Amino acid sequence: MTRPHSELVSINDTPYYHCICRCVRRAFLCGKDNLTGQDFSHRKAWVMDRLKVLQSVFTIELCAYAVMSNHYHLVVHADAKAAAAVDDDAVMARWEVLFSLPLLISRYLAGKLRTKDIHF
DSSP states (O other): OOOOOOHHOTTOOSSEEEEEEETTTTOOOBBBBBTEEEEEHHHHHHHHHHHHHHHHHHHHHEEEEEEOOSSEEEEEEEEEEHHHHHHHHHHHHHHHSSSSSOOHHHHTTTOOOGGOOOOO
16 A cells, blocks of 8 residues: 555655565566566666766755665655745756656746636
């Protein structure tokens, strides 16, 4: 059963977290699958590059990591002060690094939409 983020993370108690993600059903993250002979070693560099991007976007510092054949471990530090200092425009800019912005947000950032144009 899933649990709310507020029950899993308490920055006041500890800003450090050990995160684990595993592949399932004999899927390989990286390395060689001896059963099929397929080599997934190229994925390790992709995972490392992605971790660097995610660290630059979110207010999370990567303290330690281990990328193995079917899972990885991360030790992260959640920087509450840095997160509190991020304003709305910075949040939108950081979101755009990873995802496409919704149409209204794109218009707002382009100066083509003002909040007084929105009627409730």
